[in-house]
């Protein structure tokens with residue numbers, strides 16, 4: 198306990214961020230250390246799993262120690278250890294898990310496995326102290342695009358998901374096609390501001406009537422075909438226009454389906470989660486739609502949108518409070534379902 202509050206030491210290593218945090222009572226973040234490997238993976242145009250694991254291995258202990266030090270805590274102050282056990286890259290997950298288990302065993306503290314996406318949703322509890330479930334969540338990241346009806350702190354129903362690429366994956370692939378670099382999401386976000394979203398009308402994919410699923414794999418081909426067609430006609434590609442057009446086609450569908458789901462299930466709040474939740478156009482379009490329909494909109498600040506351990510500490514606290522504790526035999530589950 199710290200200041201009379203339950204103290205969680207949290208560890209996150211599911212992809213290319215090595216992160217640790219100390220979080221009190223789920224929402225009071227005392228430290229949030231993130232060691233990003235983005236600069237390392239940039240050279241390869243994407244995350245190389247084996248390289249990610251090696252960097253997690255060399256970074257994890259200093260990151261955890263720094264999180265404790267910044268929080269002014271030692272292991273005797275910590276009540277439980279939260280750790281992401283899936284979904285993610287198996288080698289990357291295993292480093293965080295082994296570390297969390299070692300701390301749990303050495304200090305005699307309970308271990309709490311956290312679903313990475315549950316963590317992303319919980320980032321909103323940190324950002325908005327008054328937020329409580331139920332609400333409709335849009336989880337939109339490099340690995341996921343889901344509409345989730347969050348009924349309580351530890352219960353939810355997945356209403357829809359992507360049938361192929363995640364939205365962030367589509368951003369990253371289209372950015373590569375446009376020669377913008379990696380990771381593509383923030384670069385498209387920035388350059389699209391200078392473009393006209395209506396200049397190139399890419400196809401909006403809604404799937405069957407009433408479906409809350411998504412499909413984004415076709416849009417990369419759409420962008421490629423457009424670029425090739427323009428080149429054949431000897432025309433210059435207007436990169437900001439293409440970026441803005443692509444983004445509009447993805448986000449229009451995402452916003453319409455999320456708002457539709459909230460209205461249909463009579464939720465009065467929409468909560469954004471995941472790396473793409475940092476996108477300025479998504480926040481703007483969803484903000485306008487929510488205002489029109491009288492819905493509340495919650496978005497974490499960008500640092501809590503992308504991978505971090507504070508969100509894992511928050512989710513671990515709500516698991517701990519509900520008596521959801523893991524054994525030391527907890528294993529990594531790379532394809533863990535939501």
Ligand code: KG4
Pocket residue numbers: 212338339340341364365366368369380381382383386471472473474475476477502503504
């Ligand atoms: O949640 P996250 O850090 O990792 C996963 O769990 O996937 O999300 C990373 C994804 C990447 O695809 C990245 O391009 C995207 O989030 N992203 C963005 C923005 N910032 C990050 N996409 C669009 N606009 C942004 N501003």
Ligand code: ZN
Pocket residue numbers: 313317338471472503504
């Ligand atoms: Zn994530």
